[in-house]
Amino acid sequence: MKLLDLYAKMKGDLNQIEQELERSVSDDHALLREASTHLLKAGGKRIRPVLVLLSGKFGDYRLERLKSVAVPLELIHMASLVHDDVIDDAETRRGQLTVKSKWDNRIAMYTGDYIHGKALSIATQLPNPDIHRILSKALVQMCIGEMEQIRDFFNTDQSVRHYLLRIRRKTALLVAISCQLGALAAGADRETSNKLYRYGYNVGMTFQIRDDLLDLYGTEKQIGKPPGSDIRQGNITLPVILALRDERVREPLLKEIGSIRSQDGFPDTKRAISLIRSSEGGNLADELANQYIKKALHALEGLPDIAAKKNLVDIAHFVGKRNY
Amino acid sequence: MKLLDLYAKMKGDLNQIEQELERSVSDDHALLREASTHLLKAGGKRIRPVLVLLSGKFGDYRLERLKSVAVPLELIHMASLVHDDVIDDAETRRGQLTVKSKWDNRIAMYTGDYIHGKALSIATQLPNPDIHRILSKALVQMCIGEMEQIRDFFNTDQSVRHYLLRIRRKTALLVAISCQLGALAAGADRETSNKLYRYGYNVGMTFQIRDDLLDLYGTEKQIGKPPGSDIRQGNITLPVILALRDERVREPLLKEIGSIRSQDGFPDTKRAISLIRSSEGGNLADELANQYIKKALHALEGLPDIAAKKNLVDIAHFVGKRNY
Numbered sequence: 001m002k003l004l005d006l007y008a009k010m011k012g013d014l015n016q017i018e019q020e021l022e023r024s025v026s027d028d029h030a031l032l033r034e035a036s037t038h039l040l041k042a043g044g045k046r047i048r049p050v051l052v053l054l055s056g057k058f059g060d061y062r063l064e065r066l067k068s069v070a071v072p073l074e075l076i077h078m079a080s081l082v083h084d085d086v087i088d089d090a091e092t093r094r095g096q097l098t099v100k101s102k103w104d105n106r107i108a109m110y111t112g113d114y115i116h117g118k119a120l121s122i123a124t125q126l127p128n129p130d131i132h133r134i135l136s137k138a139l140v141q142m143c144i145g146e147m148e149q150i151r152d153f154f155n156t157d158q159s160v161r162h163y164l165l166r167i168r169r170k171t172a173l174l175v176a177i178s179c180q181l182g183a184l185a186a187g188a189d190r191e192t193s194n195k196l197y198r199y200g201y202n203v204g205m206t207f208q209i210r211d212d213l214l215d216l217y218g219t220e221k222q223i224g225k226p227p228g229s230d231i232r233q234g235n236i237t238l239p240v241i242l243a244l245r246d247e248r249v250r251e252p253l254l255k256e257i258g259s260i261r262s263q264d265g266f267p268d269t270k271r272a273i274s275l276i277r278s279s280e281g282g283n284l285a286d287e288l289a290n291q292y293i294k295k296a297l298h299a300l301e302g303l304p305d306i307a308a309k310k311n312l313v314d315i316a317h318f319v320g321k322r323n324y
Numbered sequence: 325m326k327l328l329d330l331y332a333k334m335k336g337d338l339n340q341i342e343q344e345l346e347r348s349v350s351d352d353h354a355l356l357r358e359a360s361t362h363l364l365k366a367g368g369k370r371i372r373p374v375l376v377l378l379s380g381k382f383g384d385y386r387l388e389r390l391k392s393v394a395v396p397l398e399l400i401h402m403a404s405l406v407h408d409d410v411i412d413d414a415e416t417r418r419g420q421l422t423v424k425s426k427w428d429n430r431i432a433m434y435t436g437d438y439i440h441g442k443a444l445s446i447a448t449q450l451p452n453p454d455i456h457r458i459l460s461k462a463l464v465q466m467c468i469g470e471m472e473q474i475r476d477f478f479n480t481d482q483s484v485r486h487y488l489l490r491i492r493r494k495t496a497l498l499v500a501i502s503c504q505l506g507a508l509a510a511g512a513d514r515e516t517s518n519k520l521y522r523y524g525y526n527v528g529m530t531f532q533i534r535d536d537l538l539d540l541y542g543t544e545k546q547i548g549k550p551p552g553s554d555i556r557q558g559n560i561t562l563p564v565i566l567a568l569r570d571e572r573v574r575e576p577l578l579k580e581i582g583s584i585r586s587q588d589g590f591p592d593t594k595r596a597i598s599l600i601r602s603s604e605g606g607n608l609a610d611e612l613a614n615q616y617i618k619k620a621l622h623a624l625e626g627l628p629d630i631a632a633k634k635n636l637v638d639i640a641h642f643v644g645k646r647n648y
Contacts, residue, residue, distance in 0.1 A: 113437070
């Protein structure tokens with residue numbers, strides 16, 4: 001089944017989640033409502049809610065309960081985007097003005113705080129302390145990941161392991177717990193929810209590696225913005241770390257990165273990108289992404305052969321596919 | 325009993341909370357640890373933990389359980405200070421460099437996020453979903469209060485009611501739930517926890533009104549920084565709102581506030597302060613603070629006459645006392 005067909009099939013339940021998302025940020029305060037709804041309207045693939053719903057199929061599927069984890073997970077993701085935009089000084093996201101450019105950094109900071117709080121407060125509608133615990137712990141880890149990313153800006157000495165640990169916190173964990181909490185909210189047993197956690201974790205890792213590759217190998221049309229925005233802001237991603245291991249590329253690339261770092265405004269990243277592309281960095285990162293997909297598929301083994309399992313397999317293949 | 329004696333009496337339990345506070349922010353990540361510990365070392369009166377412990381005396385007092393709400397409440401207060409300092413552009417707090425001046429705004433933003441997450445995750449150690457719900461809802465309300473404060477900067481048309489609603493969210497709510505959650509964590513009945521909530525709410529309102537008065541009527545030595553910092557950043561507090569009702573003062577004060585608003589850097593607030601002091605604003609605000617203290621004391625009626633009740637009465641009187 002194609003991914004679009006899957007969305008079509010799940011449309012009814014996803015719409016309900018969408019309505020709940022809107023409701024969740026629209027009942028409190030005019031400015032926050034405007035800032036959050038604005039963000040909500042910018043859309044997104046709602047991949048976390050999709051994973052919650054599919055994982056819920058491995059237990060007693062009840063939309064009311066699943067909503068109470070799907071909405072918080074998507075909200076936490078949205079809050080991280082708002083705070084990211086403060087850090088990245090981003091003016092637009094998905095073609096819409098960001099909260100920080102439409103209002104200012106202070107509003108963006110409190111919008112993020114508000115959405116975090118709202119997310120956790122919605123989850124507490126479920127009388128399941130385990131779910132609250134998993135969610136708030138993930139929030140802590142995500143913050144650590146975000147801080148690490150700032151600290152590691154322009155750090156050309158970082159290891160692959162270091163990068164992987166960072167994206168684990170920054171991205172993979174929230175995807176992992178989307179699957180885990182979907183299963184738990186549906187009352188699935190611990191073995192099932194653990195398998196789904198591992199599936200989500202590995203899909204999340206692949207997703208971030210693919211996203212980092214896209215920023216260096218995609219066209220402006222594919223990315224939606226000029227390539228190289230990661231390296232421009234100092235975010236040293238996997239293909240760069242691997243390219244720096246290539247003796248022919250290392251010295252000139254270090255020089256380019258140093259030059260990007262020293263420039264204000266919008267430094268040209270063309271030469272850096274072409275150096276990276278001339279190395280083996282992309283292929284090696286690609287291989288690693290494929291390994292994570294294998295692990296994701298492996299994690300599903302032993303789960304009952306229901307339609308949702310096939311859907312999760314399709315999603316893994318879709319996320320794992322080269323998109324440039 | 326004097327307040328110092330009360331702290332002396334509670335020293336053992338407060339020390340354990342202090343250790344837990346330190347532990348809570350020191351096990352994750354070097355930079356966050358440094359930023360948070362730095363904040364922790366700046367100290368504070370730990371009034372929220374004190375109220376948790378005293379409220380816990382109205383139930384089955386068990387420090388282990390009370391710690392799991394006292395630490396999150398103090399952490400949420402700390403996180404709000406970190407994010408406040410971003411907004412206020414504050415370089416120091418309680419004589420120490422702020423997180424945002426020692427590192428930068430981005431680190432301050434994520435330190436606040438991290439501490440929020442950590443707070444909620446510690447509270448989830450108690451298997452009591454009600455407590456999680458109350459805590460996360462308070463976080464949402466606090467964010468709204470903070471946003472309102474930004475939106476209301478230099479708004480000289482606000483009503484007293486509007487001001488009271490804002491400080492309710494910004495300050496009083498967290499004090500109120502400190503009492504409520506202390507009681508709930510100790511298994512006290514709902515009537516007791518509701519009474520304590522009302523006590524805390526009214527003490528919190530008084531505290532904020534007193535704090536706002538101090539900033540206008542205190543000396544630099546009493547405040548720890550030059551007076552008038554609220555009005556300098558555009559925060560229109562109760563005495564100002566009331567002074568603006570005074571026909572002799574209104575026009576020149578509006579002019580002064582306009583002039584403060586138009587200046588960069590560190591505008592002189594001397595004339596504005598002397599205008600406010602020449603009005604009835606201070607006395608009227610004072611009266612309102614006293615009314616809240618009366619309500620706080622009234623809320624305690626019907627609670628058993630244990631030592632903790634007497635301590636709460638003392639705290640109310642202390643908070644209600646003129647401090648300038």
